[in-house]
Amino acid sequence: MTIHLPQGPYEPRTTPLDLAPGTGPLASRTVFSAAHVVADPYADISPDSPAAVDWDATLAFRRHLWSHGLGVAEAMDTAQRGMGLDWAGAAELIRRSAAEAKAVGGRIACGVGTDQLTGPATLAGVRSAYEEQLALVEESGAQAILMASRALAAAAQGPEDYLETYAHLLRQASEPVVLHWLGPMFDPALDGYWGSSDLDTATDTFLKVIAEHPDKVDGIKISLLDAEREIDVRRRLPSGVRCYTGDDFNYPELIAGDDRGFSHALLGIFDPLGPLAAHAVRVLDTGDTQGFRDLLDPTVELSRHLFQAPTRFYKTGVVFLAWLAGHQDHFTMVGGLQSARSLPHLAKAYELADRLGLFPDPELAESRMRALLAVNGGNGGTR
Numbered sequence: 001m002t003i004h005l006p007q008g009p010y011e012p013r014t015t016p017l018d019l020a021p022g023t024g025p026l027a028s029r030t031v032f033s034a035a036h037v038v039a040d041p042y043a044d045i046s047p048d049s050p051a052a053v054d055w056d057a058t059l060a061f062r063r064h065l066w067s068h069g070l071g072v073a074e075a076m077d078t079a080q081r082g083m084g085l086d087w088a089g090a091a092e093l094i095r096r097s098a099a100e101a102k103a104v105g106g107r108i109a110c111g112v113g114t115d116q117l118t119g120p121a122t123l124a125g126v127r128s129a130y131e132e133q134l135a136l137v138e139e140s141g142a143q144a145i146l147m148a149s150r151a152l153a154a155a156a157q158g159p160e161d162y163l164e165t166y167a168h169l170l171r172q173a174s175e176p177v178v179l180h181w182l183g184p185m186f187d188p189a190l191d192g193y194w195g196s197s198d199l200d201t202a203t204d205t206f207l208k209v210i211a212e213h214p215d216k217v218d219g220i221k222i223s224l225l226d227a228e229r230e231i232d233v234r235r236r237l238p239s240g241v242r243c244y245t246g247d248d249f250n251y252p253e254l255i256a257g258d259d260r261g262f263s264h265a266l267l268g269i270f271d272p273l274g275p276l277a278a279h280a281v282r283v284l285d286t287g288d289t290q291g292f293r294d295l296l297d298p299t300v301e302l303s304r305h306l307f308q309a310p311t312r313f314y315k316t317g318v319v320f321l322a323w324l325a326g327h328q329d330h331f332t333m334v335g336g337l338q339s340a341r342s343l344p345h346l347a348k349a350y351e352l353a354d355r356l357g358l359f360p361d362p363e364l365a366e367s368r369m370r371a372l373l374a375v376n377g378g379n380g381g382t383r
Contacts, residue, residue: 034270
């Protein structure tokens with residue numbers, strides 16, 4: 001039956017892709033999905049209250065990702081760090097997810113930041129906040145991801161402050177960490193990170209941190225939506241330091257790589273694409289690069305749509321697709337962020353995801369899309 005979306009009539013699929021979980025871990029690439037959190041829609045909270053999380057649904061989604069062989073990148077920006085989830089909520093998320101990972105044998109890495117800070121930022125305060133979060137992540141048994149810090153961006157006077165801060169933290173880390181460079185398209189407060197708004201200068205500082213502490217850096221995650229820059233940085237890394245792409249616009253080509261190397265992955269788009277992404281990497285594991293590209297290239301249109309400017313609101317589309325896919329019973333987000341994208345934007349996301357066969361139950365997805373149209377003043381798409 002045709003559904004009438006804001007962009008026009010659409011005939012939904014009737015069958016999904018067959019993406020049953022594979023067996024064994026992914027082999028040729030290390031792949032993390034940055035996972036979203038599920039809000040508790042029945043919590044009686046005010047706009048000033050801490051986030052209310054549905055822990056059962058949140059952990060169930062992580063088990064879904066692990067079942068397909070993906071790692072979980074926990075408490076990252078996809079989980080609404082700094083956009084609805086405060087440090088207390090993130091700390092609880094880290095503890096619970098790390099325990100769940102241990103129980104099911106899943107791989108997990110967790111974000112370490114400075115979001116517990118309030119008031120004017122100082123370098124000493126930044127170091128202390130990072131140390132507190134690093135200790136919690138390491139105590140949980142998870143790998144640490146040193147996230148870019150708004151407070152450090154505000155307090156640092158130049159590249160030397162970044163070099164000294166990260167050197168201090170890497171000395172503190174008991175195991176190799178992932179360094180995360182998140183661009184201002186994801187968080188405007190991070191403009192000028194690494195001490196310069198000139199990306200060439202910033203890149204040199206970033207690489208200097210790694211070169212001085214290669215034994216403490218497992219890898220880097222670059223989220224600049226600039227494939228050429230990522231390839232350049234990847235080729236300049238010390239031996240043994242991995243590049244995890246965070247480029248939600250160009251991930252198929254970056255993961256596939258070339259004769260001079262490839263990127264692993266730590267991506268927000270692999271939240272809705274999890275089963276398909278895992279299947280594609282298993283194809284890549286066989287040496288079939290073209291088969292991998294044939295599976296993932298068609299998903300780029302959906303990813304670019306979800307991550308269109310203002311990019312930081314991509315989380316709304318991610319949670320929307322999780323609701324349509326049946327991973328949660330509602331389209332409510334912590335901080336009320338479900339209102340951050342328009343109905344036409346969400347309708348287009350539905351169409352693109354349905355064309356890809358991402359919904360395990362296309363009929364459920366269609367009925368929920370119709371309900372959303374109706375509750376927003378339409379006729380449920382039945383005209």
